[in-house]
Each structure stands twice: as C-alpha cells, then as structure tokens.
Amino acid sequence: MQSLVLINHGETLQWQPDALVCRNIGSKASAFMEYAGFFTEHKYPINLLHFGGVYKVTRHQQVDTRFGVGLNRATPSVFAGLGYSFRIDDLF
Secondary structure, X not given: OEEEEEEOOOOEEEEEEEEEEEEEEOOXXXXXXXXXXXXXXXXXXXXXXXXXEEEEEEOXXXXXXXXXXXXXXXXXXXXXXXXXXXXXXXXX
C-alpha cells in the first residue's frame, strides 16, 4: 500500500509505504508480518518491522498481540501491544 498524507495543517507531505503478509492458522487465528515506512521532507525516515497474531474468540470478538522493531535510529528499538476488538452489527 502506498499513502500520501498531508500533515501539519497541510504544510508537510508524508509518504507512507507499507507491505503486509498475512497467513491464516486454522479457522480462528492468523499471523502477520508488516513493513511500514514514514518519509517526511526534512525529517528522519521511520522504518519498522511489525509482527503479530489475531485470535477470533467469537464471530464478533477478537484478541491480538503484536511486537515490532525499529530499523533505524528515528524509530523505537522495540514495541509491543495487546488488543481486544468487538463488532456490533445491525445498528442501522
């Protein structure tokens, strides 16, 4: 995926390339690996490798875990996270 984003009230253009590889593990789980970059004029680039997994508890709920590493000095050395998501259908 390629994105161009205007930031700082439209004064700065940022390019965000992203590549994602995802694999299902059975019917309820999946794992992913992602590269993300953030390139802004006159600032250091940010390059990340991001890994994680998702487990679908029910059709409308999932839990996930993720961790990543920075690929250059402008990024965090490592990061990690946990998440929970739910979906509500038929509201309208």
